Amino acid sequence: MIRIATVLMLALASPAAATEIFEAEGAWVGEGLLATGAEAPLERGRCRVEIAPEPGGRDVSVTGSCAVAAGVSDISLRIVRAAGAGVNAGFWSAATGQTVQFSGTETDAAIELNSTTVLMVDETPYESRVSVSAPDETSFAIRQLLRAEGAEAWRLVVDMTYRKAGG
Amino acid sequence: MGFGRKLAGAMAALRMRLVLLWALLLLLVVMSITGIARLRFDDELFRFFDSDLVAFDDFVALSRAFEGDTNDVIVLIEAPDLAAPEVVTAISDFLLDAQFVPGVRAAISPLSLRVEAADGVFEPLFPYPAPSREDMAARLDAALANDPSLARLMSADRGALVVVLPITEDGEDDLRERREQIEALDRLGERIVAAAPGVSVALSGYPVLRDNVAQALIDDIVMLTGIGIIVGFIIAITTFRSLRLGLLTLPGPVMAVAVAIGLHGHLGVAINTMTIALPVLVLVLATSDSIHIGFERSRQGGRTSARATFRAVRRVAIACVFAAFTTAVAFAALATSRSEILAEMGRMGVIVALASVVTVLLTQTTVLTTAGRFAWFAPLFARLSAHPPFGRGLEHLPRLAFRAPRRLAFFGLGLLAVSTLLYSQAGPRYSLMDSLKPNSPIRTVFERVEERVAPVSQIQIPVTSTDPALVGLVQNVVAEVTGSDQVQSIAGVMGGVAEVEEDLPEPLARRLISRDGTQTLVSVPFRYENGEQTLALADRIDAALAAEPGLEGVEVGRVTGLPVMSARVAGVVLDEINRSLLIALGGVAVMIWLWLGNLRIALISLIPNMLPVTLIGAWLMLTGRGIEFSNGLALTVAFGVAVDDTLHVLNRLRLNGGIVHFDRARVFAAIEEVAPALVTTSIVLVLGMGGTLLAENKGVSDFGKIAMAVYVLALIADLIILPAALAVFGPRRVRHQTREPS
Numbered sequence: 001m002i003r004i005a006t007v008l009m010l011a012l013a014s015p016a017a018a019t020e021i022f023e024a025e026g027a028w029v030g031e032g033l034l035a036t037g038a039e040a041p042l043e044r045g046r047c048r049v050e051i052a053p054e055p056g057g058r059d060v061s062v063t064g065s066c067a068v069a070a071g072v073s074d075i076s077l078r079i080v081r082a083a084g085a086g087v088n089a090g091f092w093s094a095a096t097g098q099t100v101q102f103s104g105t106e107t108d109a110a111i112e113l114n115s116t117t118v119l120m121v122d123e124t125p126y127e128s129r130v131s132v133s134a135p136d137e138t139s140f141a142i143r144q145l146l147r148a149e150g151a152e153a154w155r156l157v158v159d160m161t162y163r164k165a166g167g
Numbered sequence: 168m169g170f171g172r173k174l175a176g177a178m179a180a181l182r183m184r185l186v187l188l189w190a191l192l193l194l195l196v197v198m199s200i201t202g203i204a205r206l207r208f209d210d211e212l213f214r215f216f217d218s219d220l221v222a223f224d225d226f227v228a229l230s231r232a233f234e235g236d237t238n239d240v241i242v243l244i245e246a247p248d249l250a251a252p253e254v255v256t257a258i259s260d261f262l263l264d265a266q267f268v269p270g271v272r273a274a275i276s277p278l279s280l281r282v283e284a285a286d287g288v289f290e291p292l293f294p295y296p297a298p299s300r301e302d303m304a305a306r307l308d309a310a311l312a313n314d315p316s317l318a319r320l321m322s323a324d325r326g327a328l329v330v331v332l333p334i335t336e337d338g339e340d341d342l343r344e345r346r347e348q349i350e351a352l353d354r355l356g357e358r359i360v361a362a363a364p365g366v367s368v369a370l371s372g373y374p375v376l377r378d379n380v381a382q383a384l385i386d387d388i389v390m391l392t393g394i395g396i397i398v399g400f401i402i403a404i405t406t407f408r409s410l411r412l413g414l415l416t417l418p419g420p421v422m423a424v425a426v427a428i429g430l431h432g433h434l435g436v437a438i439n440t441m442t443i444a445l446p447v448l449v450l451v452l453a454t455s456d457s458i459h460i461g462f463e464r465s466r467q468g469g470r471t472s473a474r475a476t477f478r479a480v481r482r483v484a485i486a487c488v489f490a491a492f493t494t495a496v497a498f499a500a501l502a503t504s505r506s507e508i509l510a511e512m513g514r515m516g517v518i519v520a521l522a523s524v525v526t527v528l529l530t531q532t533t534v535l536t537t538a539g540r541f542a543w544f545a546p547l548f549a550r551l552s553a554h555p556p557f558g559r560g561l562e563h564l565p566r567l568a569f570r571a572p573r574r575l576a577f578f579g580l581g582l583l584a585v586s587t588l589l590y591s592q593a594g595p596r597y598s599l600m601d602s603l604k605p606n607s608p609i610r611t612v613f614e615r616v617e618e619r620v621a622p623v624s625q626i627q628i629p630v631t632s633t634d635p636a637l638v639g640l641v642q643n644v645v646a647e648v649t650g651s652d653q654v655q656s657i658a659g660v661m662g663g664v665a666e667v668e669e670d671l672p673e674p675l676a677r678r679l680i681s682r683d684g685t686q687t688l689v690s691v692p693f694r695y696e697n698g699e700q701t702l703a704l705a706d707r708i709d710a711a712l713a714a715e716p717g718l719e720g721v722e723v724g725r726v727t728g729l730p731v732m733s734a735r736v737a738g739v740v741l742d743e744i745n746r747s748l749l750i751a752l753g754g755v756a757v758m759i760w761l762w763l764g765n766l767r768i769a770l771i772s773l774i775p776n777m778l779p780v781t782l783i784g785a786w787l788m789l790t791g792r793g794i795e796f797s798n799g800l801a802l803t804v805a806f807g808v809a810v811d812d813t814l815h816v817l818n819r820l821r822l823n824g825g826i827v828h829f830d831r832a833r834v835f836a837a838i839e840e841v842a843p844a845l846v847t848t849s850i851v852l853v854l855g856m857g858g859t860l861l862a863e864n865k866g867v868s869d870f871g872k873i874a875m876a877v878y879v880l881a882l883i884a885d886l887i888i889l890p891a892a893l894a895v896f897g898p899r900r901v902r903h904q905t906r907e908p909s
Contacts, residue, residue: 033295041288044295046263065267069259069293070279071672072266 024051024060030142032160034068036095038121038146039155043068047160049075057081079111087111089130096121100128109133118149125149139163188533195426195526202429208384209342209437213237215733217507222735225727229629233688234333234677236625237729240271240352241372242330243616247365249325250303255293257363258328261355265332268351270344273674275331277320282310292317319621319653319692327619333674334374342381349378371612372623373729379609380602383863384443391447391867392424394858399454399851406847407461412547416457418534419527423453426526427519434515440602440866441512444804444859448874449519451855452494452808453527455848456487459815460531462844465548472539475548480532486818489762490811491524496754497807500747501800506740509800513747516804564886565838568894569831575891579774579884583781590784596793597698597737599730604865617694621653624695624730626705628712629686630656631722635663640717641689648711649691649704655679656689690728698734705731737796744799751803752777755810763817763826771896772813775889779880780806783873797866801873808852808874809881812845816885820893829898838890849882 027050034045049064062077073095080088082103089102098120104113111132118125126146134140144158216223229235244261246254259278266274281289292310297303307325310317321328334348349370356368399420404413427449431438463483467475498516501509538544568575603610616623626649630641639658646654657663657679664684667676680687693704705726712723755776760769780802787793794802819841820826825833856878859871 041290042295043291044259044263046267048267067263067266069262069274069276069291071273 025053026051027165028162029165030066030160030162032141032158033156034066034160035155035157036068036070038119038124038126038148038157042156042159045160047075047162048165049162081106087113089113102128102130104130119146129154135161185533185536188529188536191529192422192533195422195529198433199422199425199429202432203425205432205435206428207432207435207437208381208388209439215440215506215508216736218505218736218740220505220736220739221725222727222732225725226729226732229627229688229724229727232629232681232683232686233627234674235627235729236623237373238333238335239372240332240334240349240370240374241612241616241623242332242352242356243327243369243371243612243620244330244359245327245367245369245615245619246363247326248300248304249321249328250307251300251363252297252303254363254366255297255303257359257366258330259293259295259297260362261359261368262330264355264358265330265352268348268355270335270348271352272333272335273672275320275333275675277307277317277328280310280314280317280320282306282314315653322619327615329616329620329623331372342378345374345378346382349375369608369612369615371609371616376603376609379607380440380864384438384440387862387864387867388428388438388443388446390861391443391858392428392450394861395424395447395450395454395855396421398854398857399450399457402847402851402854403454403458403461406458406843407547409547409550411543412461415534415538416454416461419457419460419530420450420453422530423523423526424450426522430519430522431515434518436511436515439508440864441508441800442515443864443867444800444870444874445512445515445519447856447858448494448516448804448808449523451852452490452520452811453523454851454855455811456483456490456524456527457531458847458851459483459487459844460528460535462847464535467548472545473536476532476535476539480528480535482822483818484528486811486815487524487528489758489814489818490808491520492758493751493755493810493814494520494804494807496758497747497751497803500750500754501744501803503747503750504740504743506736506743509740509743512800520807563842564883565835565842565890568838568887568890569835572831572891572894575887576895579778579888579892583774583778586778586781586785589788590781593784593788594793595738595741595799596795597734597741599695599698599733601795601797601869602864602866604863604868607865622692622694624693624701625690625728626693626701626708626726626731627728628689628708628726629681629724630689631686631724633657633664633680633684633687637718637721638687638689640715641712641721641723644711644715644718645689645691645708648708649693651691651693654689654691657687693730695730698730698737701730701734702738705734741794741796741799744796744803745794748780748799748803748806751806752780755807759814759817763821765826765898767896767898768817768826768829768893771892772817772889774892775813775881775884776806776810778884778888779809779877782880783876795869797869798873801870802877805874805877809877812849812881812885813889815841815845815848816889831894831897834890834893834897838886842886845882845885849878852878 027048030047030049032045033042035042045066045068047064047066049062051060051062053060058081060079063075065072065074073093075094076092078090082088085105085107087104087106090099091102092099096119100115100119101117102113103116104111113130115128119128126148129145131143132140139161141161142158143156145154146157147154244258248254262274262276262278265271278291278293280292282292284290292306304325307321311321311323332352334345352370356370359366359368396417400413400417403416404410407413407416424446427446431442436442460480460483463479464476467479495517498513498520500513502513502517504510504513600610613623628641628645630638632638635658638656642654642656642658646652657667660667660679664680667679678688678690695701708726712718752773756769756773759772760766763769783802787798792798816837819837820833823833823837825837853875856871856875859867862868862871
């Protein structure tokens with residue numbers, strides 16, 4: 001039986017350096033691994049997103065879609081700079097139909113975000129952690145981990161490295 | 168003074184008439200150009216079957232309730248070993264990128280499958296990064312042995328796999344949308360080939376077939392019209408032995424074909440696999456009319472140029488108009504078809520046949536009258552009457568008829584009886600692949616998929632139940648009848664309806680459960696050969712389901728799916744085409760009777776009119792080809808056109824007084840006079856349709872072959888059998904009572 005994603009596919013884009021996300025723009029392509037469910041194994045995936053920052057440099061929208069062999073799902077993200085080094089974000093995925101809110105901090109090396117709302121998968125609430133780092137000047141990486149509420153171990157569900165499309 | 172005033176008045180009237188003619192012609196030009204600008208091309212694969220037949224209603228209901236396979240692009244990927252890591256990575260790249268192509272809604276491939284690992288956890292059949300070739304080969308071989316889902320998508324030798332990509336077709340410009348989608352997938356396929364040497368990628372499936380047919384239509388109409396015009400021009404030059412007369416023959420046919428195509432645009436009728444034959448038919452008919460006008464104009468030597476032209480057109484017009492009417496009768500018979508697209512072709516055929524004759528008469532009158540005002544014009548026709556037109560020797564055939572009329576007349580009659588009997592035994596033949604030539608890449612890929620991987624054509628049975636046990640019963644019956652282990656339904660899904668709704672994307676879930684959730688679908692892939700084989704299989708399944716006691720009280724729909732529906736509708740429509748031919752035959756006989764007021768001659772004229780059709784029908788029966796859409800249509804339409812020759816013979820007989828005072832001498836004289844024109848126009852018809860042999864669309868090509876054969880046989884029948892039959896079976900009393908003409 002052919003199966004495809006039913007759960008979160010949070011594979012989102014950021015700019016060439018984590019702290020420059022608010023200045024990045026245009027088309028980006030992500031390559032890496034995705035899990036099509038909270039408990040599903042990682043498999044090869046690819047994302048294509050469009051980054052559109054607001055002129056003020058404090059607000060950026062990322063929209064696009066992510067595909068695995070068995071299907072594709074639209075995603076959408078908005079990140080807003082808060083006071084100091086704080087960052088708030090909201091992530092939506094068509095696969096889950098849910099928006100998860102995140103809050104975290106921004107450093108020169110990375111943006112670290114923790115979910116402030118739960119993601120419901122098969123009636124189980126999950127909390128989530130996202131980190132955005134920049135392994136080199138032309139790419140950035142996103143890792144997302146999920147953990148059922150009350151559980152100890154985190155599970156990697158997204159490990160995706162983005163490069164500027166056509167670059 | 169009186170004569171001078173009369174002459175001045177006549178000249179003024181003529182000028183006025185000429186101005187009016189040019190104004191009308193200009194109007195037609197504007198109408199044609201604006202219509203051509205609005206022209207649409209469409210394969211109209213599904214509208215072809217649009218009818219009030221139950222089989223079509225079943226299919227429509229199925230398409231509304233479920234996701235069909237008619238929008239599936241099938242990608243065949245072949246490689247020496249699909250387990251090689253570089254091949255796996257290239258295919259994975261293709262699959263991921265293909266899903267970003269706008270309109271691709273899902274992907275079905277072996278890469279979507281899961282296998283159970285040693286720890287009981289399900290993992291992707293194709294891990295990432297790709298393992299070594301040996302490890303991957305072991306994984307695939309084990310899965311091929313255990314998982315029918317993989318066997319449906321990959322060959323046992325790991326040399327070929329299939330990716331199915333359902334695409335969306337919405338919006339107004341489906342043709343362009345589909346083209347862009349297929350081009351994008353083609354480009355991705357080329358990338359696989361570049362990334363992994365030895366790999367080949369080919370696209371097939373109904374969207375690709377439809378794209379191919381639509382593209383071929385555009386190429387074909389340009390080619391057919393171009394070749395038709397060039398052939399008409401060359402034949403006119405060689406016949407009239409004059410470049411200028413050849414050029415003067417062209418405007419009528421060119422305008423007629425422009426009007427015919429323009430009318431399609433204005434009336435919103437797309438050029439499709441049916442209507443594509445109309446412009447070229449109009450072209451050859453109009454060229455034929457134009458050449459007849461040229462011949463007649465050469466006979467009017469003693470008159471002033473304008474009068475000679477008007478008189479020539481008037482004398483030929485009746486036969487041209489009747490030829491258009493007989494063609495229209497054949498089309499009108501098709502207009503009664505229950506197939507919407509065939510009926511539309513019939514209606515358009517009537518319109519363009521009648522519009523064509525008006526256009527060619529108007530255009531040639533205007534052009535020849537205008538040309539007549541120049542000094543160089545009159546000598547052209549004077550020279551033509553001094554040197555009779557080039558008849559290529561065939562004009563001597565009637566002499567054969569008069570050497571042994573009785574023998575030939577009875578031979579013709581006997582041949583007609585035998586060929587009619589054989590023709591009546593020719594059964595209908597239909598295949599969805601009829602529009603593709605045997606070497607068509609799409610057909611080749613389709614056959615390779617079926618041969619190397621698994622059948623892709625589907626037989627489908629809707630069941631008004633979501634109970635896995637009941638659906639399983641239907642599945643078992645279907646599996647038993649078809650002998651297939653690849654029958655698909657919710658009965659094969661652990662968790663049933665709930666699992667399907669939750670786990671599968673919409674385009675896949677709707678292949679098992681209806682959009683309203685009340686019905687489920689049982690599908691079985693089968694190897695498609697033709698309509699006949701499909702119907703036999705469908706009937707066996709229907710009968711087995713009806714006989715299954717466990718399904719009593721369960722609403723199990725009739726077996727359907729595109730192959731089944733098309734075969735059922737085609738059978739009915741092909742019978743209708745045959746019936747249309749009979750109607751056309753009768754209609755033409757009645758028209759000739761009304762025109763000439765002589766029933767006997769009308770009946771005699773049926774012999775040469777029917778012979779070409781029945782002879783070809785007999786040949787189709789004897790060679791086992793049967794009546795296909797293309798040849799059935801060609802026989803009906805070409806019959807209407809082929810009657811043209813008979814009408815010109817009878818018109819000449821009428822003009823010679825041979826209808827009222829019938830005798831052999833008048834028949835002989837009429838045939839002798841008209842034979843060169845018949846030979847020439849038949850050559851125009853045959854060679855003008857010759858372009859169809861180069862057509863990309865096989866249906867158009869088959870149509871052309873049959874039509875050309877009808878025209879050749881019609882010429883021979885009109886030059887040999889018609890005079891012999893008239894001489895032997897003609898009005899006896901009148902023949903004995905009247906004197907031979909001097």
